[in-house]
Amino acid sequence: MRALILGGTGEGREVARLLAERGWHVTSSLAGRVSAPKLPVGEVRIGGFGGPAGLTSWLLNQGVEVVIDATHPFAERISQSAAEAARATGIPLIALHRPAWVKQKGDKWIEVSSMQEAAEQATRFAHVLLTIGRQQLAAFANDPHNLYVIRTVEPPSAPLPPRHRVITSRGPFALEDEKALMIGNQIDVLVTKNSGGTLTEAKLQAANQLGIPVIMVQRPPLPKVALQASTPKEVLTLIERI
Known part of the structure; x- marks a missing residue:
């Protein structure tokens, strides 16, 4: 089984670890904005894909079976590309975005x-x-x-x-x-x-x-994705249902 994780976050690294432990071939894609990023287990690629068309081509050429969008909640461009590539290929897309902060008592x-x-x-x-x-x-x-x-x-x-x-x-x-x-x-x-x-x-x-x-x-509007998770473990549960 082959997965592409659009990562750069702690959640993305945790998903890579969990899938690798289960025998998946995992590729994590990082934006490359930090010169010495924390690297996940598995294969790592740095840089963009060239928009939705480039990502679509890459997914088909690599035989990817599931895409996990575990990017930063403000990385709206790659999230949009992932949604468009998933629609074009029919490959399942899971959006993993950590819950937003909620205003607490005393917050101004x-x-x-x-x-x-x-x-x-x-x-x-x-x-x-x-x-x-x-x-x-x-x-x-x-x-x-x-x-x-x-x-x-x-x-x-x-x-x-x-x-x-x-x-x-x-x-x-x-x-x-x-x-x-x-x-x-x-x-x-x-x-x-x-x-x-x-x-x-x-x-x-x-x-x-x-x-x-x-x-x-506040967070920008992100693409509507059918499969959504808020934790890495929820990603595994969704994958099992695909």
């Missing part, structure tokens, strides 16, 4: 639907903590007044705000460390994507305890 969320809207809201604050990755930092580059503390896994290359401080670090992050980061940098707002999961959830807890508002960018 400012919910926005785009990064541009987040940038507009951020101008109201003096010391902004950005934990949105590297790809969309340019949205904040035109604010000459406020200080932006930017945390990324690797140094960003996009245009940055004139007043900024870059911290390169990879999660998971501890609650007390997150609180110390916010207090030490006089953070008065946190900007993040609603990616869900536990790896970086401590920043939300820290903001809650410190009374710091959170500009929360």
